[in-house]
Amino acid sequence: MRARSLAEPALHLPGFVPFRLNRLAAEVSNHLSEVYRARFGLEIPEWRVMATVGSEHGCTAQYIAGSTRMHKTRVSRAIANLTKRGLIERASNSGDRREMRLRLTKAGRRLYAQLVPLALERERAVLACMSREQLRGFVAGLDRLEEFLGLRPNTRAAEQSQ
Amino acid sequence: MRARSLAEPALHLPGFVPFRLNRLAAEVSNHLSEVYRARFGLEIPEWRVMATVGSEHGCTAQYIAGSTRMHKTRVSRAIANLTKRGLIERASNSGDRREMRLRLTKAGRRLYAQLVPLALERERAVLACMSREQLRGFVAGLDRLEEFLGLRPNTRAAEQSQ
């Protein structure tokens, strides 16, 4: 466990994994945003809400905040925008009147059906730079890191937000 | 190359790599920020500038923007803050009086010497969740993605900014 911090601390940002992850994530997001921003007028929070509600019909804002790890105010504003645009609808008819069940409207489902194939294609185009073996190793690392950092309980309720 | 977008588009955000990268990067950054924010009062842009200037003595703001892929205004403001705090100093004595050569001050070098080992330790602590073999595979994927996305020319001049 001896660190290499003797005379030369030797931190080079381009080789520092936390920095590399940030830069890579930002770059990949930029690629993706051309799809959901330029072509559909959605920002990242709106896109994430659409994607979540699209596959988890009837979920709550709290659930979205937990699974995407977005701050609940960010989720709240994204939902407000999407509702105003008529892409999702809120139903408070649950047994718990504090929470709002979210669903895509007809227009929302139409947009979702257009958006998803394009998003998947963008993902595929980026990941295509790796061999199948490389991709397997990379995703295994992702899995491991997410589990270690407690990002894995996606399917579960994800009650404890940050 | 047949996509799976027939009836069910099948996009599940927790398995969508661009999203996973964003979430992971944000989480790792949070871990790191406890070091440079709480203990040294630096935000991400300031930390990146410190780290860059610390290893690339005499570099310019343009170089930092290119290598970190931060917007030049973000870099400019970070430099202004760090200069105000007396951690870096600007010298316009170059042959080109438009650009400013950046260096750590004595106080800056002191802070840098404290900060770097802690940052490296945080990186190590996170990466320690992977076996040596897993880490190798993960970093290989990182390398490949960065090269594909044009994020690699770090050591070079990085003249073409975004």
Added chain:
DNA sequence: CATATATAGTTGCGCACGCAACTTTCCTTG
């Protein structure tokens, strides 16, 4: 040598974000 164009860096502006505080509803516990 004058004009035009490009580059390094800064600043005004609008906006999205996170924090804290708030409202409303639910769930305790006496």
Added chain:
DNA sequence: CAAGGAAAGTTGCGTGCGCAACTATATATG
């Protein structure tokens, strides 16, 4: 069933960010 506390969601506020425009300097061109 009353009261305290917790949870879902919203909103006011301050701030950091990106865009566009700007200043100043350097370089190209007639």
